[in-house]
Amino acid sequence: MVYQIKTIGNNIDQKGLSELGDQFAIDQVTEEKAHAFLCRAQNFHTYKFSENLLAIGRAGAGFNNIPVEQCSSQGIVVFNAPGGNANAVKELVLAMMIFGSRNLKPANKWLSEQLGSDQAIDLAVEKGKKAFSGSEIAGKTIGIIGLGNIGSRVANDAEKLGMKVIGYDPYIAVERAWEISSHVKRVTQLSDIFEQADYITIHTPLTKETRGMYGAENFAKMKKGVVVLNFARDEITDKDAVLEYINNGTIQHFATDFGSEKFYHQDAIFVTPHLGGSTAEASLNCTRMAANSLKRYLMTGEIINSVNFPRVVQELNSPYRITLINKNVPNVVANIAALVSEQSINIANIVNRGQGEFAYTLLDLDESNADKIDALVDQFKANENIVRVRVIQR
Ligand SMILES: NC(=O)C1=CN([C@@H]2O[C@H](COP(=O)(O)OP(=O)(O)OC[C@H]3O[C@@H](n4cnc5c(N)ncnc54)[C@H](O)[C@@H]3O)[C@@H](O)[C@H]2O)C=CC1
Numbered sequence: 001m002v003y004q005i006k007t008i009g010n011n012i013d014q015k016g017l018s019e020l021g022d023q024f025a026i027d028q029v030t031e032e033k034a035h036a037f038l039c040r041a042q043n044f045h046t047y048k049f050s051e052n053l054l055a056i057g058r059a060g061a062g063f064n065n066i067p068v069e070q071c072s073s074q075g076i077v078v079f080n081a082p083g084g085n086a087n088a089v090k091e092l093v094l095a096m097m098i099f100g101s102r103n104l105k106p107a108n109k110w111l112s113e114q115l116g117s118d119q120a121i122d123l124a125v126e127k128g129k130k131a132f133s134g135s136e137i138a139g140k141t142i143g144i145i146g147l148g149n150i151g152s153r154v155a156n157d158a159e160k161l162g163m164k165v166i167g168y169d170p171y172i173a174v175e176r177a178w179e180i181s182s183h184v185k186r187v188t189q190l191s192d193i194f195e196q197a198d199y200i201t202i203h204t205p206l207t208k209e210t211r212g213m214y215g216a217e218n219f220a221k222m223k224k225g226v227v228v229l230n231f232a233r234d235e236i237t238d239k240d241a242v243l244e245y246i247n248n249g250t251i252q253h254f255a256t257d258f259g260s261e262k263f264y265h266q267d268a269i270f271v272t273p274h275l276g277g278s279t280a281e282a283s284l285n286c287t288r289m290a291a292n293s294l295k296r297y298l299m300t301g302e303i304i305n306s307v308n309f310p311r312v313v314q315e316l317n318s319p320y321r322i323t324l325i326n327k328n329v330p331n332v333v334a335n336i337a338a339l340v341s342e343q344s345i346n347i348a349n350i351v352n353r354g355q356g357e358f359a360y361t362l363l364d365l366d367e368s369n370a371d372k373i374d375a376l377v378d379q380f381k382a383n384e385n386i387v388r389v390r391v392i393q394r
Pocket residue numbers: 060061062063082083085086089145146147148149150151168169170171172173176203204205206207209210231232233257274275276277278
């Protein structure tokens with residue numbers, strides 16, 4: 001079987017796809033006929049997914065561009081690439097902190113307005129540069145909201161640059177907690193970040209809690225002269241609040257990865273066009289990770305790095321594996337087992353893991369008779385609690 005992958009958008013790293021191998025064809029069919037999409041930040045919220053679509057690989061971290069609940073209910077497994085671009089974002093964030101505190105944007109603008117001979121410019125520079133004198137990050141306090149793949153890296157490197165680091169993350173993963181330097185102080189109140197930090201950066205997904213977190217209520221707690229950064233998601237920022245707190249002298253510099261006309265022509269604001277994860281290394285990492293997850297899922301039914309289904313890793317040693325995406329309701333597993341038993345098939349292995357409203361069931365069968373497998377599949381397809389049935393032959 002050849003699996004059809006459709007890349008959506010034009011910036012998927014082709015080298016990262018080359019490892020997929022002969023059983024995968026890239027961009028050979030229409031979106032309608034594809035088994036899987038591989039995408040970056042394209043918005044899928046208005047998409048109508050075809051019944052042929054089994055999976056979406058997001059070559060990046062954030063997945064708010066994908067209607068995940070809709071995917072679950074249609075039996076589409078969504079994968080992302082956790083940590084694949086974290087170093088890229090971290091480097092840009094550290095650069096932007098220094099860029100802001102050294103007033104490089106207004107300084108560069110002022111310099112480009114100085115005309116004449118190099119000697120004349122030099123004279124003007126020595127006279128005028130004091131207006132752009134900045135401050136150093138060493139010894140200052142950075143407050144980090146979200147200590148995941150990106151936030152933990154920012155925390156560790158900021159500490160190495162001599163900063164005092166405080167972090168807020170009520171949902172921190174155990175693996176991340178182990179990776180963070182013991183010098184990073186965890187705070188349990190979000191207000192501690194806004195009250196204590198000279199630099200504030202956010203590295204969370206966009207959620208109900210984080211939408212508008214950069215807004216007047218939190219900004220009112222900040223110190224004067226703070227540098228604020230948002231390289232997470234646009235909707236975290238209330239733009240009018242940013243302008244208000246720049247105008248009242250609280251925010252010295254605001255750096256963001258998300259463009260808005262409100263932010264253009266503002267000396268204290270520096271906007272990058274969603275470049276956080278845009279490095280050659282990150283693109284390759286993320287494409288590789290997403291492509292490998294798709295490959296594994298399509299060929300073996302195993303799930304790793306999915307955002308809507310649990311991790312399921314199980315070696316296939318039987319002639320047939322049937323994978324089911326089913327509603328996470330009582331008795332489904334018993335019903336599945338009963339249907340298998342009706343066909344006089346022996347179950348070699350069964351794994352059932354739920355996540356929210358749906359569950360993933362992996363059924364390895366001690367049966368080589370294709371007709372019996374087909375009859376069982378028909379039964380599964382007719383079951384109202386089962387939304388997706390796949391057969392994988394060893
Ligand atoms: N500008 C860009 O190009 C990029 C932006 N991003 C954005 O950055 C976000 C974070 O990326 P990663 O660190 O890779 O994700 P991650 O999933 O490794 O870390 C996110 C962290 O945020 C924490 N969190 C969730 N809700 C929170 C809350 N209300 N308060 C405090 N902490 C909270 C989680 O516990 C987790 O530790 C992504 O979701 C994405 O939106 C990610 C990569 C590139």
